[in-house]
Amino acid sequence: MAVTIGAVAKAAGVSVSTVSRALNTPDLVNAATRQRVVAAAERLGYTPNPAARSLREGRTESLGLLIPDITNPFFPPIFKAMQERAKRQGYTLLVADSDEREADELETIAAVSKKVDGLVLWASMLPEDRLAELAERMPVVLVNRQVEGVSEVHVSLTDGIAQAAEHLKAYGHQRCVFVDGNGNRPDQSRSKSIRAAFDAHGLSLIEIGPYEPRFETGVHAAPLVLAHQATAVLAHNDLVAMGVLHQLAALGAAVPNDISVVGIDDTLLASVSTPSLTTIRIDPDEVASRAVDLLIGLVHGRPPALPVVQVGSRLIPRGTTGPARRDPRQ
Amino acid sequence: MAVTIGAVAKAAGVSVSTVSRALNTPDLVNAATRQRVVAAAERLGYTPNPAARSLREGRTESLGLLIPDITNPFFPPIFKAMQERAKRQGYTLLVADSDEREADELETIAAVSKKVDGLVLWASMLPEDRLAELAERMPVVLVNRQVEGVSEVHVSLTDGIAQAAEHLKAYGHQRCVFVDGNGNRPDQSRSKSIRAAFDAHGLSLIEIGPYEPRFETGVHAAPLVLAHQATAVLAHNDLVAMGVLHQLAALGAAVPNDISVVGIDDTLLASVSTPSLTTIRIDPDEVASRAVDLLIGLVHGRPPALPVVQVGSRLIPRGTTGPARRDPRQ
DNA sequence: GGCAGCATTGCAAACGTTTCTGATGTATGT
DNA sequence: ACATACATCAGAAACGTTTGCAATGCTGCC
Numbered sequence: 001m002a003v004t005i006g007a008v009a010k011a012a013g014v015s016v017s018t019v020s021r022a023l024n025t026p027d028l029v030n031a032a033t034r035q036r037v038v039a040a041a042e043r044l045g046y047t048p049n050p051a052a053r054s055l056r057e058g059r060t061e062s063l064g065l066l067i068p069d070i071t072n073p074f075f076p077p078i079f080k081a082m083q084e085r086a087k088r089q090g091y092t093l094l095v096a097d098s099d100e101r102e103a104d105e106l107e108t109i110a111a112v113s114k115k116v117d118g119l120v121l122w123a124s125m126l127p128e129d130r131l132a133e134l135a136e137r138m139p140v141v142l143v144n145r146q147v148e149g150v151s152e153v154h155v156s157l158t159d160g161i162a163q164a165a166e167h168l169k170a171y172g173h174q175r176c177v178f179v180d181g182n183g184n185r186p187d188q189s190r191s192k193s194i195r196a197a198f199d200a201h202g203l204s205l206i207e208i209g210p211y212e213p214r215f216e217t218g219v220h221a222a223p224l225v226l227a228h229q230a231t232a233v234l235a236h237n238d239l240v241a242m243g244v245l246h247q248l249a250a251l252g253a254a255v256p257n258d259i260s261v262v263g264i265d266d267t268l269l270a271s272v273s274t275p276s277l278t279t280i281r282i283d284p285d286e287v288a289s290r291a292v293d294l295l296i297g298l299v300h301g302r303p304p305a306l307p308v309v310q311v312g313s314r315l316i317p318r319g320t321t322g323p324a325r326r327d328p329r330q
Numbered sequence: 331m332a333v334t335i336g337a338v339a340k341a342a343g344v345s346v347s348t349v350s351r352a353l354n355t356p357d358l359v360n361a362a363t364r365q366r367v368v369a370a371a372e373r374l375g376y377t378p379n380p381a382a383r384s385l386r387e388g389r390t391e392s393l394g395l396l397i398p399d400i401t402n403p404f405f406p407p408i409f410k411a412m413q414e415r416a417k418r419q420g421y422t423l424l425v426a427d428s429d430e431r432e433a434d435e436l437e438t439i440a441a442v443s444k445k446v447d448g449l450v451l452w453a454s455m456l457p458e459d460r461l462a463e464l465a466e467r468m469p470v471v472l473v474n475r476q477v478e479g480v481s482e483v484h485v486s487l488t489d490g491i492a493q494a495a496e497h498l499k500a501y502g503h504q505r506c507v508f509v510d511g512n513g514n515r516p517d518q519s520r521s522k523s524i525r526a527a528f529d530a531h532g533l534s535l536i537e538i539g540p541y542e543p544r545f546e547t548g549v550h551a552a553p554l555v556l557a558h559q560a561t562a563v564l565a566h567n568d569l570v571a572m573g574v575l576h577q578l579a580a581l582g583a584a585v586p587n588d589i590s591v592v593g594i595d596d597t598l599l600a601s602v603s604t605p606s607l608t609t610i611r612i613d614p615d616e617v618a619s620r621a622v623d624l625l626i627g628l629v630h631g632r633p634p635a636l637p638v639v640q641v642g643s644r645l646i647p648r649g650t651t652g653p654a655r656r657d658p659r660q
Numbered sequence: 661g662g663c664a665g666c667a668t669t670g671c672a673a674a675c676g677t678t679t680c681t682g683a684t685g686t687a688t689g690t
Numbered sequence: 691a692c693a694t695a696c697a698t699c700a701g702a703a704a705c706g707t708t709t710g711c712a713a714t715g716c717t718g719c720c
Contacts, residue, residue, distance in 0.1 A: 054705090350708055385675045
């Protein structure tokens with residue numbers, strides 16, 4: 001059916017091995033025959049069968065990306081950047097959505113792992129020992145998850161949060177609420193960083209939650225913010241912040257005049273909201289590049305220079321933050 | 331390195347062919363040996379090498395999905411639903427983002443086509459003849475693109491648009507603006523359906539554009555809406571609608587009191603905006619299921635019952651539509 | 661009791677590719 | 691001129707799997 005290397009060989013009047021060499025290691029064949037082969041391949045529209053190549057080579061030229069939920073607008077830019085980066089290095093990216101469920105994650109890894117040369121696991125929910133075990137069998141890069149002996153890209157919110165605290169402090173805010181949307185996930189670093197940064201700036205911080213990172217969580221949090229007489233809210237992410245904005249409007253609280261709101265992630269939501277959302281940006285291109293490069297390094301047997309790669313963050317001040325109200329209404 | 335079928339055969343004391351049969355066609359082997367084989371496979375953690383299987387079988391058990399831009403919030407739910415549907419039937423889904431560029435689309439198809447058994451091409455920008463040619467070489471399902479002789483899933487906005495016209499008419503609107511964000515893409519059906527529906531309801535319709543389907547397009551359109559003395563806007567999609575909302579607020583026009591706004595797609599944006607956006611919903615699960623089932627049918631050599639499968643739409647009335655203002659300010 | 665038929669299993673080919681091992685011819689150095 | 695080296699290519703093996711074919715042993719029927 002499809003045009004194989006044998007057909008090209010026959011068309012060019014050489015053996016299959018010569019065709020293979022002409023295409024893969026051109027220096028090893030005579031210039032004239034190489035041209036004949038290339039011309040024949042071109043004319044017949046030959047493209048190598050990746051299954052056969054994989055079988056022989058033991059490599060698939062594909063990378064896997066496992067994410068908790070592609071519906072979270074944080075991930076599409078990540079996927080896009082990773083795909084771009086992978087393509088540039090000759091790899092195809094295979095994404096899989098684990099739907100935030102540990103069982104699905106295991107199943108998906110099983111289905112995908114043999115089809116790729118390595119895996120990027122984003123915020124994996126698997127237990128440590130399983131991850132360690134997996135990482136011994138194949139190249140694995142973790143993002144936002146720490147396991148001894150496994151390579152990792154760590155996105156640090158420290159800088160962005162410090163800037164947010166500075167920003168709110170400068171605007172005269174004193175009482176802030178943090179809406180924790182981390183649910184029951186293992187990683188508690190977000191909450192800790194925020195506590196540290198706000199303490200450092202002498203801002204009083206009220207933590208509520210943990211809840212799930214959903215729009216409704218923000219809706220739920222809005223009246224609590226007013227009840228706590230706070231003038232600023234830092235939400236777990238942009239989606240939660242949108243819920244806060246929505247319900248503050250329903251409650252008649254003006255943003256940013258009465259309450260300032262800060263999100264995290266700088267997703268599409270933040271730039272299209274009204275008013276546009278002040279948020280903490282994590283550069284998707286950077287984390288994607290780091291993760292892909294690290295993984296490809298592992299695939300090629302190059303151990304990482306550092307066990308964990310850090311990626312920073314920064315505040316993007318927009319329309320939902322402003323001077324604190326001197327006389328909170330209630 | 332990895333555990334092969336040969337290792338299982340040795341462990342179970344049988345030949346490789348028996349192992350293969352015990353796992354794939356259990357009826358053909360003795361119950362006792364089958365159990366030995368299954369036990370051995372389980373114990374060694376055997377999973378078949380998909381490359382070898384593909385090579386032998388000529389099938390990859392994967393499907394490809396090509397979309398213009400995963401960053402468009404319309405697509406993540408589509409992807410998720412397709413992945414789910416494909417998984418249930420034993421297929422892996424390989425997504426690729428063509429970045430709205432025809433050149434990238436070609437390149438991506440070339441990179442992906444040999445790794446999958448069939449392709450879903452969403453709103454392809456390729457010329458007709460290339461698509462027809464591709465569809466002859468492998469199973470192809472088009473979405474929102476029509477080419478003679480190629481299977482297609484067509485999402486029809488007709489119902490949703492009719493409901494929107496009805497909705498606006500009932501609220502007393504008379505002059506409406508449609509913001510065309512179709513750019514230079516071939517498919518003009520959206521614009522035509524809208525013209526037809528609004529004419530049918532006796533609503534005067536002012537079309538502006540075509541522009542690109544971006545937030546900024548909505549920002550650009552907002553003052554035009556006011557200048558045209560319209561009381562309602564139908565935007566090309568939710569993203570454009572968000573731009574309209576944003577800029578109307580900046581211009582001091584209240585939504586929905588002064589102007590009503592309707593989006594299309596019912597993406598996450600619509601449900602989290604303030605006020606929440608009235609929009610036309612296309613059920614992602616339905617179109618995803620239809621496309622995947624159709625494609626798998628083609629892969630298995632089953633020709634489609636109908637050349638084109640229709641998927642409907644409906645209006646989701648929310649907070650951005652209301653009674654028309656009797657005395658437009660300007 | 662012999663033979664047909666069936667259940668069960670092993671052997672070997674095949675899928676398309678890469679690469680190792682030689683073979684052939686030509687150029688080079690002495 | 692002869693041996694050596696090198697450039698160039700063909701042949702064949704190997705990757706892991708499925709499956710057609712053949713071999714074996716057993717059952718059951720006449």
